[in-house]
Amino acid sequence: MNQIDARGYSCPEPVLMTKKALEQGTPLTVLVDSETPLQNIRRFATNNGYQVSWKAVGEDYELTIS
Numbered sequence: 001m002n003q004i005d006a007r008g009y010s011c012p013e014p015v016l017m018t019k020k021a022l023e024q025g026t027p028l029t030v031l032v033d034s035e036t037p038l039q040n041i042r043r044f045a046t047n048n049g050y051q052v053s054w055k056a057v058g059e060d061y062e063l064t065i066s
Contacts, residue, residue: 002026006041007033007060015044018065026050027066031057038063 004021006014014030014037021028022045032038038054038061045052045065054063 001029003029003031005031006037007031009037011037011040015040018044022048022050022065027064030063030065031060032063033060035061041065 002021002024004017006017009017014032018028018030018041021030030041032041041063042052042054045063050065052063052065054061056062
């Protein structure tokens with residue numbers, strides 16, 4: 001499984017990182033540190049036909065895109 005760590009980046013960088021990583025295939029795990037990139041990545045992925053699940057991991061979020 002591919003994984004990217006987008007913690008510490010502000011939008012739109014986490015979405016762009018996710019888009020680039022999805023070109024390599026799925027499943028993909030994305031780590032983010034706030035709700036804004038969480039929502040933006042979820043919206044981007046679902047609008048492009050991917051399934052997205054997420055969970056809180058401490059103060060961060062982990063999205064799984066397939």
